Amino acid sequence: MKICKGLTRITVQLPRAGIVVKFPHLYPSLAFGYFWESFFELWKTRGWRIARKIVLGNDIEVMGTVLWCFGAGIAGNWSEFIFYLKTRHGFCQPTFFSFFGLFNIQKYGQPLGDDDDKLPRFYWYELYPTLGSKAVDGHTWLDADNFIRDRGGLRIVDYGGRKTRELLIGHRFKLGTLRD
Numbered sequence: 001m002k003i004c005k006g007l008t009r010i011t012v013q014l015p016r017a018g019i020v021v022k023f024p025h026l027y028p029s030l031a032f033g034y035f036w037e038s039f040f041e042l043w044k045t046r047g048w049r050i051a052r053k054i055v056l057g058n059d060i061e062v063m064g065t066v067l068w069c070f071g072a073g074i075a076g077n078w079s080e081f082i083f084y085l086k087t088r089h090g091f092c093q094p095t096f097f098s099f100f101g102l103f104n105i106q107k108y109g110q111p112l113g114d115d116d117d118k119l120p121r122f123y124w125y126e127l128y129p130t131l132g133s134k135a136v137d138g139h140t141w142l143d144a145d146n147f148i149r150d151r152g153g154l155r156i157v158d159y160g161g162r163k164t165r166e167l168l169i170g171h172r173f174k175l176g177t178l179r180d
């Protein structure tokens with residue numbers, strides 16, 4: 001068993017059982033810090049609407065907000081589950097189950113070795129320019145830890161982010177047929 005802390009999820013890897021359990025990575029003290037240090041100050045100087053937008057947040061994928069600190073991992077888990085359920089995308093490592101985003105069960109895959117840990121970024125260099133600015137998510141695609149080997153090919157394990165899902169949909173067939 002191996003436990004790995006990602007930015008938005010904490011994963012418990014169980015290779016013998018062939019699964020990974022993903023829990024949201026929550027940041028209560030960070031959220032409290034943002035709130036305590038900035039919220040009232042911003043409210044006083046720039047008004048309630050701005051204070052609410054900047055500190056509490058209105059987009060769950062924007063880091064540095066209270067919403068992100070508590071919600072990003074849950075939203076990522078839930079999006080991953082729903083995306084796989086709807087698309088059965090061949091490039092995604094299957095997500096079998098989600099308990100409302102509070103924990104997910106995903107199929108385990110072999111981490112990439114030194115020989116092929118540059119492959120994902122080459123995919124990204126090739127694919128993202130064709131979709132325009134909406135599909136830029138280097139955080140996921142430039143980090144080889146977000147990819148594994150399974151069923152004889154490269155698969156993505158971290159597809160909770162909106163832009164990554166856009167790229168996966170935009171290149172559904174190409175990603176399905178790419179072979180290294």
Ligand SMILES: Nc1ncnc2c1ncn2[C@@H]1O[C@H](COP(=O)(O)OP(=O)(O)OP(=O)(O)O)[C@@H](O)[C@H]1O
Pocket residue numbers: 004005006007008009010011013020022025076093106107108109110111139140143145146148157158159160
């Ligand atoms: N299905 C899987 N098989 C094997 N290892 C996995 C699997 N899913 C996740 N991992 C490992 O756990 C790590 C964290 O998982 P994941 O990337 O889904 O979380 P995250 O918090 O969204 O990541 P990030 O830090 O990139 O935002 C991965 O980088 C990978 O090393």
Ligand SMILES: [Mg+2]
Pocket residue numbers: 006007145146158
């Ligand atoms: Mg990741």
